[in-house]
Amino acid sequence: MPPLSFLLHAALTLLLLSPAAAAEDFAALARASGTPEIPGLKIVWLAPWGAPDQAHPWTNIIVHQTEGPAGSARAGAMAQAKNPKRRGVTLWVETDGTVYWAVSETLVTLHGDGANRNDNRYIDNGPTYRKVVRDNSIGVEFAGNYPDVTTPATEAQIAAWRILSKLLRLRYQIPRERIYAHNWIDYKDARYCEGCALAELARAMPD
Template sequence: MNFRLLATALFAFAILTPASAQSPDLAAIARGSGTPEIPGLKMVWLAPWGDVAKAHPWRNIIVHQTEGPAGSARGGAQEQAKNPTRRGVTVWVETDGTVYWAVPETLVPTHTDGADRNDNKYIDNGPTFHQVNAVTSIGVEFAGNYPDVTRGATEAQIAAWRVLVKVLRARYGIPLDRVYAHNWIDYKDARYCEGCALATLARQWGE
């Protein structure tokens, strides 16, 4: 009888306890260091987080898509880890949703073409022209749109992005309106709008 009473009490407590009290605090995790487990992400750490106060002062997020086959994010991230400042990004996302953190957050990979778009085709380029560039922006690369560059991200990539963009924004204090597609700030491949769907999703998801 006592066991039944205890089980009933525990069940009632679980029902009455707010979901927020049971779920991990993503914002708190995002401000940590090392190689934390992040709920909703399969993260492969090629470079661990350090003290966020000593990280490069990232002010923007730029979404890229690479014309590579499924499975290419791992190789790209590993090459990036060997040569962090080469052309590439800090974070790579595979078609199965696996996220590779490739570069120490104190280093700046070479990405974007200088934020030279100023035609206001997608967004107001007044605040971005020559400002939303590699030095100010952390880059995220989504792999797997070969051989059809117009192919969108996979469902697994979109699910990972939903969590990842929150983590990046929370870690570096980046406002929602500073999530950009590569094509919004640079003149890119005319065949498709690189990163546009993913950046738009992030802004639609909101806070």
């Protein structure tokens, strides 16, 4: 039997290596096809993944918050799956953290209003003005800010977003600085900053 010091060293080595190994496994999973199980996420697949290189060439992520009550993400996703060209997004996130992948990653959904914000109020709009648009941006919609639009995302939504945002960045090779709140790029409801806290969170996360 190996000496105790050797066993302790081996155990410490595994502990040190495990985060890197886990990151490699997650990166590989992010490039999978079909309907994979993603650790820490509950995804309802209304449209499966294809091969990553066959997906639409997404270069941005836009975070939205729908003015719908708790439970409305499923209805929105189902309607999107039935009619992908309705105004909406690819992914919907329920207040309990459930993610609905509504339509194929090859389709462009009708979200975003044309990146018409040029006031630099939240970010420098030079790189986004009329450039971060639906044709190059995959959209994620968070439900639950009704009847008070200032209601923040739930803890379950935030936990899901931590994983989901990293998954999307790895799958489509999107840098964190290309995650945008809807309100950062389009003139929106003046009552609240749509998607801002969620976009800031995702941008601040380490790789």
